[in-house]
Amino acid sequence: MIGGLIAGIASAASGIAGAVKARKARKKAAKEQRQILSQLDEENESSFLRDYYQNAFDDPASRSYLKRISGELYDQGKAITNSGIATGATHENVLAKKQSANEVMSDAVNQVVVNHEAKKRSAKDQYMQQKNAIASGQIGVAKQAAKDMTDSASQIAGAVGKGFNSFGNLLDKSGWLG
Numbered sequence: 001m002i003g004g005l006i007a008g009i010a011s012a013a014s015g016i017a018g019a020v021k022a023r024k025a026r027k028k029a030a031k032e033q034r035q036i037l038s039q040l041d042e043e044n045e046s047s048f049l050r051d052y053y054q055n056a057f058d059d060p061a062s063r064s065y066l067k068r069i070s071g072e073l074y075d076q077g078k079a080i081t082n083s084g085i086a087t088g089a090t091h092e093n094v095l096a097k098k099q100s101a102n103e104v105m106s107d108a109v110n111q112v113v114v115n116h117e118a119k120k121r122s123a124k125d126q127y128m129q130q131k132n133a134i135a136s137g138q139i140g141v142a143k144q145a146a147k148d149m150t151d152s153a154s155q156i157a158g159a160v161g162k163g164f165n166s167f168g169n170l171l172d173k174s175g176w177l178g
Helices: 002-052 060-087 092-172
Strands: none
Touching: 002 092, 060 092
8 A cells, every 4th residue: 555655656756757847848948949039030130220221322332333334424524525625516515415424323323222222122021021930930939838838737737636546546445435
């Protein structure tokens, strides 16, 4: 009878210890997942702020493009001036040709701005997609933590119930219950 009692208590204690150990492991994994999600959120935020608020003319590709256009227009302007002097063109004719070159530069600047606005929209869209994915991950971790809590409670209750059941069977077999 005492052996059965000890076996029942040992069974309950073993079940409880296993459930507690499993819960600790799941809790540690959830904490690591939260840290990873938090780090991803910070990186996403940083990337968005860098891309979204970057000046259109700070972009190396934009600067290179505008520098190339500017150089070509400078050379073209010199050629127009020299050609006007050589051919005896009026000042108005030279200015009209230079105005045309200025319009090309204006169009190039407008194109840089349009491209930059598209890049900003893309950065915002990507940021929101990542933000939603991270939020889904955080919800998943929270749901798993709640499920783990319920599972742990069930395991502990099952272990205690099994121990009491063993003890009850022992008492029943010994004749103490009636």
